[in-house]
Amino acid sequence: MKLYHSPASPYVRKVCVLLHELGRVQDVTLDTIATTAFDTSDVLIASNPLGRIPALVRDDGTTLYDSRVICAYVDDLFGGTFYPQGARRWETLTLEATGDGIMDSAVSMSYEMRLRPETERSQDWIEAQWAKVARALKVLDARWMSHLNGTLDIGHVSVGCALAYIDFRHGARNWRDGNDSLAAWFATFESRASMQATLPPAA
Missing domain, CATH: 3.40.30.10 (Glutaredoxin)
Structure with missing residues:
Protein backbone atom coordinates (compact mmCIF):
# COMPACT_ATOMS: atom_id res chain seq x y z
CA MET A 1 0.00 0.00 0.00
CA PHE A 78 -3.91 -5.48 10.95
CA GLY A 79 -6.03 -6.73 13.84
CA GLY A 80 -5.53 -3.73 16.10
CA THR A 81 -7.53 -2.73 19.16
CA PHE A 82 -7.47 1.04 18.75
CA TYR A 83 -11.23 1.16 18.09
CA PRO A 84 -12.75 -0.63 21.09
CA GLN A 85 -16.25 -2.07 21.09
CA GLY A 86 -19.00 -1.48 23.62
CA ALA A 87 -19.65 1.74 25.51
CA ARG A 88 -16.01 2.85 25.34
CA ARG A 89 -16.21 2.93 21.53
CA TRP A 90 -18.34 6.07 21.54
CA GLU A 91 -16.05 7.81 24.01
CA THR A 92 -13.09 6.89 21.84
CA LEU A 93 -14.69 8.18 18.65
CA THR A 94 -15.72 11.42 20.35
CA LEU A 95 -12.19 11.90 21.66
CA GLU A 96 -10.81 11.24 18.18
CA ALA A 97 -13.23 13.82 16.75
CA THR A 98 -12.08 16.32 19.38
CA GLY A 99 -8.44 15.83 18.47
CA ASP A 100 -9.22 16.05 14.76
CA GLY A 101 -11.28 19.20 15.36
CA ILE A 102 -8.34 20.81 17.14
CA MET A 103 -6.21 19.93 14.11
CA ASP A 104 -8.82 21.46 11.78
CA SER A 105 -8.75 24.82 13.57
CA ALA A 106 -4.98 24.84 14.10
CA VAL A 107 -4.33 24.00 10.43
CA SER A 108 -6.78 26.70 9.36
CA MET A 109 -4.80 29.19 11.42
CA SER A 110 -1.60 28.04 9.74
CA TYR A 111 -3.11 28.45 6.28
CA GLU A 112 -4.20 31.97 7.11
CA MET A 113 -0.79 32.89 8.52
CA ARG A 114 1.49 31.07 6.08
CA LEU A 115 -0.33 30.97 2.74
CA ARG A 116 -2.18 34.27 2.49
CA PRO A 117 -0.40 37.53 1.71
CA GLU A 118 -0.05 39.60 4.87
CA THR A 119 -2.46 42.25 3.56
CA GLU A 120 -5.20 39.62 3.12
CA ARG A 121 -4.92 37.86 6.46
CA SER A 122 -7.78 38.03 8.92
CA GLN A 123 -6.68 38.25 12.53
CA ASP A 124 -10.31 37.85 13.55
CA TRP A 125 -10.41 34.50 11.74
CA ILE A 126 -7.17 33.37 13.36
CA GLU A 127 -8.42 34.26 16.83
CA ALA A 128 -11.80 32.63 16.23
CA GLN A 129 -10.04 29.39 15.32
CA TRP A 130 -7.80 29.61 18.34
CA ALA A 131 -10.84 30.14 20.58
CA LYS A 132 -12.15 26.76 19.37
CA VAL A 133 -8.83 25.12 20.15
CA ALA A 134 -8.64 26.73 23.59
CA ARG A 135 -12.17 25.60 24.49
CA ALA A 136 -11.42 22.04 23.42
CA LEU A 137 -8.20 21.98 25.45
CA LYS A 138 -10.04 23.13 28.56
CA VAL A 139 -12.64 20.38 28.13
CA LEU A 140 -9.94 17.74 27.59
CA ASP A 141 -8.18 18.87 30.76
CA ALA A 142 -11.38 18.97 32.81
CA ARG A 143 -13.35 15.97 31.54
CA TRP A 144 -11.22 13.56 29.54
CA MET A 145 -8.18 12.76 31.66
CA SER A 146 -9.55 9.48 32.99
CA HIS A 147 -9.89 8.26 29.40
CA LEU A 148 -6.52 9.62 28.32
CA ASN A 149 -4.88 7.92 31.29
CA GLY A 150 -6.52 4.62 30.32
CA THR A 151 -5.92 2.00 27.65
CA LEU A 152 -4.34 3.38 24.49
CA ASP A 153 -6.79 3.95 21.62
CA ILE A 154 -7.23 6.16 18.57
CA GLY A 155 -8.46 9.01 20.76
CA HIS A 156 -5.04 9.21 22.39
CA VAL A 157 -3.33 9.24 19.01
CA SER A 158 -5.56 12.00 17.64
CA VAL A 159 -5.22 14.24 20.68
CA GLY A 160 -1.47 13.61 20.89
CA CYS A 161 -0.93 14.57 17.25
CA ALA A 162 -3.13 17.63 17.65
CA LEU A 163 -1.16 18.90 20.65
CA ALA A 164 2.11 18.22 18.86
CA TYR A 165 0.90 20.25 15.89
CA ILE A 166 0.08 23.20 18.16
CA ASP A 167 3.63 23.04 19.48
CA PHE A 168 4.94 22.81 15.90
CA ARG A 169 3.05 25.73 14.38
CA HIS A 170 1.62 27.73 17.30
CA GLY A 171 4.05 27.22 20.14
CA ALA A 172 3.85 30.85 21.21
CA ARG A 173 0.23 30.27 22.25
CA ASN A 174 1.46 28.38 25.34
CA TRP A 175 -1.46 25.92 25.42
CA ARG A 176 -0.09 24.22 28.54
CA ASP A 177 -0.89 27.25 30.72
CA GLY A 178 -3.98 26.34 32.74
CA ASN A 179 -4.13 22.80 31.31
CA ASP A 180 -1.80 21.14 33.78
CA SER A 181 -3.25 17.62 33.64
CA LEU A 182 -3.33 17.55 29.85
CA ALA A 183 0.21 18.93 29.69
CA ALA A 184 1.46 16.22 32.06
CA TRP A 185 -0.24 13.52 30.00
CA PHE A 186 1.24 14.86 26.77
CA ALA A 187 4.75 15.00 28.23
CA THR A 188 4.55 11.22 28.58
CA PHE A 189 2.71 10.57 25.33
CA GLU A 190 5.08 12.56 23.13
CA SER A 191 8.00 10.47 24.39
CA ARG A 192 6.50 7.31 22.87
CA ALA A 193 8.61 5.72 20.16
CA SER A 194 5.81 6.20 17.63
CA MET A 195 5.77 9.96 18.24
CA GLN A 196 9.54 10.29 18.17
CA ALA A 197 9.70 8.36 14.89
CA THR A 198 7.20 10.73 13.22
CA LEU A 199 8.52 14.13 14.27
CA PRO A 200 7.86 16.85 11.66
CA PRO A 201 10.69 18.90 10.19
CA ALA A 202 11.79 22.04 11.99
CA ALA A 203 9.06 24.69 11.80
Missing part, protein backbone atom coordinates in the same frame (compact mmCIF):
# COMPACT_ATOMS: atom_id res chain seq x y z
CA LYS A 2 1.03 3.60 -0.57
CA LEU A 3 0.30 6.59 1.65
CA TYR A 4 0.42 10.06 0.13
CA HIS A 5 2.33 11.88 2.79
CA SER A 6 3.61 15.24 4.01
CA PRO A 7 5.73 15.18 7.17
CA ALA A 8 4.23 18.45 8.44
CA SER A 9 0.60 17.28 8.30
CA PRO A 10 -0.90 16.29 11.68
CA TYR A 11 -3.46 14.13 9.87
CA VAL A 12 -0.71 12.18 8.12
CA ARG A 13 1.20 11.92 11.37
CA LYS A 14 -1.87 10.42 13.03
CA VAL A 15 -1.89 7.59 10.47
CA CYS A 16 1.86 7.09 10.75
CA VAL A 17 1.77 6.99 14.56
CA LEU A 18 -0.93 4.33 14.39
CA LEU A 19 1.12 2.28 11.92
CA HIS A 20 4.08 2.44 14.31
CA GLU A 21 1.92 1.44 17.26
CA LEU A 22 0.57 -1.49 15.24
CA GLY A 23 4.08 -2.50 14.21
CA ARG A 24 3.12 -2.38 10.51
CA VAL A 25 5.16 0.53 9.15
CA GLN A 26 6.85 -1.79 6.68
CA ASP A 27 3.51 -2.57 5.02
CA VAL A 28 2.93 1.00 3.81
CA THR A 29 5.18 2.99 1.49
CA LEU A 30 5.26 6.73 2.15
CA ASP A 31 5.00 8.83 -1.00
CA THR A 32 5.89 12.38 0.00
CA ILE A 33 3.96 14.90 -2.02
CA ALA A 34 4.06 18.71 -2.21
CA THR A 35 0.56 20.14 -2.02
CA THR A 36 -1.18 23.13 -0.46
CA ALA A 37 -4.72 24.47 -0.24
CA PHE A 38 -3.88 26.89 -3.06
CA ASP A 39 -1.71 24.61 -5.18
CA THR A 40 -3.03 21.05 -5.10
CA SER A 41 -0.96 18.28 -6.62
CA ASP A 42 -2.47 16.74 -9.77
CA VAL A 43 -1.11 13.36 -8.66
CA LEU A 44 -3.03 13.65 -5.41
CA ILE A 45 -6.24 14.77 -7.13
CA ALA A 46 -6.10 11.66 -9.29
CA SER A 47 -6.44 9.56 -6.13
CA ASN A 48 -8.51 11.90 -3.96
CA PRO A 49 -10.81 14.40 -5.69
CA LEU A 50 -10.72 16.58 -2.58
CA GLY A 51 -6.98 16.96 -3.06
CA ARG A 52 -6.21 16.32 0.59
CA ILE A 53 -3.75 14.19 2.48
CA PRO A 54 -3.51 11.57 3.80
CA ALA A 55 -4.73 9.30 1.01
CA LEU A 56 -4.06 5.57 1.14
CA VAL A 57 -3.81 3.69 -2.15
CA ARG A 58 -4.59 0.04 -1.49
CA ASP A 59 -3.00 -2.85 -3.33
CA ASP A 60 -6.07 -3.22 -5.56
CA GLY A 61 -5.64 0.40 -6.71
CA THR A 62 -8.58 1.86 -4.77
CA THR A 63 -7.96 4.82 -2.51
CA LEU A 64 -9.15 5.62 0.99
CA TYR A 65 -8.96 9.18 2.28
CA ASP A 66 -9.54 11.13 5.48
CA SER A 67 -7.38 10.14 8.43
CA ARG A 68 -10.34 8.72 10.35
CA VAL A 69 -11.24 6.36 7.52
CA ILE A 70 -7.63 5.31 6.96
CA CYS A 71 -6.94 4.74 10.66
CA ALA A 72 -10.09 2.64 11.08
CA TYR A 73 -9.12 0.63 8.00
CA VAL A 74 -5.53 -0.14 9.00
CA ASP A 75 -6.57 -0.96 12.56
CA ASP A 76 -9.10 -3.46 11.20
CA LEU A 77 -6.74 -4.80 8.53
Whole structure:
Protein backbone atom coordinates (compact mmCIF):
# COMPACT_ATOMS: atom_id res chain seq x y z
CA MET A 1 0.00 0.00 0.00
CA LYS A 2 1.03 3.60 -0.57
CA LEU A 3 0.30 6.59 1.65
CA TYR A 4 0.42 10.06 0.13
CA HIS A 5 2.33 11.88 2.79
CA SER A 6 3.61 15.24 4.01
CA PRO A 7 5.73 15.18 7.17
CA ALA A 8 4.23 18.45 8.44
CA SER A 9 0.60 17.28 8.30
CA PRO A 10 -0.90 16.29 11.68
CA TYR A 11 -3.46 14.13 9.87
CA VAL A 12 -0.71 12.18 8.12
CA ARG A 13 1.20 11.92 11.37
CA LYS A 14 -1.87 10.42 13.03
CA VAL A 15 -1.89 7.59 10.47
CA CYS A 16 1.86 7.09 10.75
CA VAL A 17 1.77 6.99 14.56
CA LEU A 18 -0.93 4.33 14.39
CA LEU A 19 1.12 2.28 11.92
CA HIS A 20 4.08 2.44 14.31
CA GLU A 21 1.92 1.44 17.26
CA LEU A 22 0.57 -1.49 15.24
CA GLY A 23 4.08 -2.50 14.21
CA ARG A 24 3.12 -2.38 10.51
CA VAL A 25 5.16 0.53 9.15
CA GLN A 26 6.85 -1.79 6.68
CA ASP A 27 3.51 -2.57 5.02
CA VAL A 28 2.93 1.00 3.81
CA THR A 29 5.18 2.99 1.49
CA LEU A 30 5.26 6.73 2.15
CA ASP A 31 5.00 8.83 -1.00
CA THR A 32 5.89 12.38 0.00
CA ILE A 33 3.96 14.90 -2.02
CA ALA A 34 4.06 18.71 -2.21
CA THR A 35 0.56 20.14 -2.02
CA THR A 36 -1.18 23.13 -0.46
CA ALA A 37 -4.72 24.47 -0.24
CA PHE A 38 -3.88 26.89 -3.06
CA ASP A 39 -1.71 24.61 -5.18
CA THR A 40 -3.03 21.05 -5.10
CA SER A 41 -0.96 18.28 -6.62
CA ASP A 42 -2.47 16.74 -9.77
CA VAL A 43 -1.11 13.36 -8.66
CA LEU A 44 -3.03 13.65 -5.41
CA ILE A 45 -6.24 14.77 -7.13
CA ALA A 46 -6.10 11.66 -9.29
CA SER A 47 -6.44 9.56 -6.13
CA ASN A 48 -8.51 11.90 -3.96
CA PRO A 49 -10.81 14.40 -5.69
CA LEU A 50 -10.72 16.58 -2.58
CA GLY A 51 -6.98 16.96 -3.06
CA ARG A 52 -6.21 16.32 0.59
CA ILE A 53 -3.75 14.19 2.48
CA PRO A 54 -3.51 11.57 3.80
CA ALA A 55 -4.73 9.30 1.01
CA LEU A 56 -4.06 5.57 1.14
CA VAL A 57 -3.81 3.69 -2.15
CA ARG A 58 -4.59 0.04 -1.49
CA ASP A 59 -3.00 -2.85 -3.33
CA ASP A 60 -6.07 -3.22 -5.56
CA GLY A 61 -5.64 0.40 -6.71
CA THR A 62 -8.58 1.86 -4.77
CA THR A 63 -7.96 4.82 -2.51
CA LEU A 64 -9.15 5.62 0.99
CA TYR A 65 -8.96 9.18 2.28
CA ASP A 66 -9.54 11.13 5.48
CA SER A 67 -7.38 10.14 8.43
CA ARG A 68 -10.34 8.72 10.35
CA VAL A 69 -11.24 6.36 7.52
CA ILE A 70 -7.63 5.31 6.96
CA CYS A 71 -6.94 4.74 10.66
CA ALA A 72 -10.09 2.64 11.08
CA TYR A 73 -9.12 0.63 8.00
CA VAL A 74 -5.53 -0.14 9.00
CA ASP A 75 -6.57 -0.96 12.56
CA ASP A 76 -9.10 -3.46 11.20
CA LEU A 77 -6.74 -4.80 8.53
CA PHE A 78 -3.91 -5.48 10.95
CA GLY A 79 -6.03 -6.73 13.84
CA GLY A 80 -5.53 -3.73 16.10
CA THR A 81 -7.53 -2.73 19.16
CA PHE A 82 -7.47 1.04 18.75
CA TYR A 83 -11.23 1.16 18.09
CA PRO A 84 -12.75 -0.63 21.09
CA GLN A 85 -16.25 -2.07 21.09
CA GLY A 86 -19.00 -1.48 23.62
CA ALA A 87 -19.65 1.74 25.51
CA ARG A 88 -16.01 2.85 25.34
CA ARG A 89 -16.21 2.93 21.53
CA TRP A 90 -18.34 6.07 21.54
CA GLU A 91 -16.05 7.81 24.01
CA THR A 92 -13.09 6.89 21.84
CA LEU A 93 -14.69 8.18 18.65
CA THR A 94 -15.72 11.42 20.35
CA LEU A 95 -12.19 11.90 21.66
CA GLU A 96 -10.81 11.24 18.18
CA ALA A 97 -13.23 13.82 16.75
CA THR A 98 -12.08 16.32 19.38
CA GLY A 99 -8.44 15.83 18.47
CA ASP A 100 -9.22 16.05 14.76
CA GLY A 101 -11.28 19.20 15.36
CA ILE A 102 -8.34 20.81 17.14
CA MET A 103 -6.21 19.93 14.11
CA ASP A 104 -8.82 21.46 11.78
CA SER A 105 -8.75 24.82 13.57
CA ALA A 106 -4.98 24.84 14.10
CA VAL A 107 -4.33 24.00 10.43
CA SER A 108 -6.78 26.70 9.36
CA MET A 109 -4.80 29.19 11.42
CA SER A 110 -1.60 28.04 9.74
CA TYR A 111 -3.11 28.45 6.28
CA GLU A 112 -4.20 31.97 7.11
CA MET A 113 -0.79 32.89 8.52
CA ARG A 114 1.49 31.07 6.08
CA LEU A 115 -0.33 30.97 2.74
CA ARG A 116 -2.18 34.27 2.49
CA PRO A 117 -0.40 37.53 1.71
CA GLU A 118 -0.05 39.60 4.87
CA THR A 119 -2.46 42.25 3.56
CA GLU A 120 -5.20 39.62 3.12
CA ARG A 121 -4.92 37.86 6.46
CA SER A 122 -7.78 38.03 8.92
CA GLN A 123 -6.68 38.25 12.53
CA ASP A 124 -10.31 37.85 13.55
CA TRP A 125 -10.41 34.50 11.74
CA ILE A 126 -7.17 33.37 13.36
CA GLU A 127 -8.42 34.26 16.83
CA ALA A 128 -11.80 32.63 16.23
CA GLN A 129 -10.04 29.39 15.32
CA TRP A 130 -7.80 29.61 18.34
CA ALA A 131 -10.84 30.14 20.58
CA LYS A 132 -12.15 26.76 19.37
CA VAL A 133 -8.83 25.12 20.15
CA ALA A 134 -8.64 26.73 23.59
CA ARG A 135 -12.17 25.60 24.49
CA ALA A 136 -11.42 22.04 23.42
CA LEU A 137 -8.20 21.98 25.45
CA LYS A 138 -10.04 23.13 28.56
CA VAL A 139 -12.64 20.38 28.13
CA LEU A 140 -9.94 17.74 27.59
CA ASP A 141 -8.18 18.87 30.76
CA ALA A 142 -11.38 18.97 32.81
CA ARG A 143 -13.35 15.97 31.54
CA TRP A 144 -11.22 13.56 29.54
CA MET A 145 -8.18 12.76 31.66
CA SER A 146 -9.55 9.48 32.99
CA HIS A 147 -9.89 8.26 29.40
CA LEU A 148 -6.52 9.62 28.32
CA ASN A 149 -4.88 7.92 31.29
CA GLY A 150 -6.52 4.62 30.32
CA THR A 151 -5.92 2.00 27.65
CA LEU A 152 -4.34 3.38 24.49
CA ASP A 153 -6.79 3.95 21.62
CA ILE A 154 -7.23 6.16 18.57
CA GLY A 155 -8.46 9.01 20.76
CA HIS A 156 -5.04 9.21 22.39
CA VAL A 157 -3.33 9.24 19.01
CA SER A 158 -5.56 12.00 17.64
CA VAL A 159 -5.22 14.24 20.68
CA GLY A 160 -1.47 13.61 20.89
CA CYS A 161 -0.93 14.57 17.25
CA ALA A 162 -3.13 17.63 17.65
CA LEU A 163 -1.16 18.90 20.65
CA ALA A 164 2.11 18.22 18.86
CA TYR A 165 0.90 20.25 15.89
CA ILE A 166 0.08 23.20 18.16
CA ASP A 167 3.63 23.04 19.48
CA PHE A 168 4.94 22.81 15.90
CA ARG A 169 3.05 25.73 14.38
CA HIS A 170 1.62 27.73 17.30
CA GLY A 171 4.05 27.22 20.14
CA ALA A 172 3.85 30.85 21.21
CA ARG A 173 0.23 30.27 22.25
CA ASN A 174 1.46 28.38 25.34
CA TRP A 175 -1.46 25.92 25.42
CA ARG A 176 -0.09 24.22 28.54
CA ASP A 177 -0.89 27.25 30.72
CA GLY A 178 -3.98 26.34 32.74
CA ASN A 179 -4.13 22.80 31.31
CA ASP A 180 -1.80 21.14 33.78
CA SER A 181 -3.25 17.62 33.64
CA LEU A 182 -3.33 17.55 29.85
CA ALA A 183 0.21 18.93 29.69
CA ALA A 184 1.46 16.22 32.06
CA TRP A 185 -0.24 13.52 30.00
CA PHE A 186 1.24 14.86 26.77
CA ALA A 187 4.75 15.00 28.23
CA THR A 188 4.55 11.22 28.58
CA PHE A 189 2.71 10.57 25.33
CA GLU A 190 5.08 12.56 23.13
CA SER A 191 8.00 10.47 24.39
CA ARG A 192 6.50 7.31 22.87
CA ALA A 193 8.61 5.72 20.16
CA SER A 194 5.81 6.20 17.63
CA MET A 195 5.77 9.96 18.24
CA GLN A 196 9.54 10.29 18.17
CA ALA A 197 9.70 8.36 14.89
CA THR A 198 7.20 10.73 13.22
CA LEU A 199 8.52 14.13 14.27
CA PRO A 200 7.86 16.85 11.66
CA PRO A 201 10.69 18.90 10.19
CA ALA A 202 11.79 22.04 11.99
CA ALA A 203 9.06 24.69 11.80
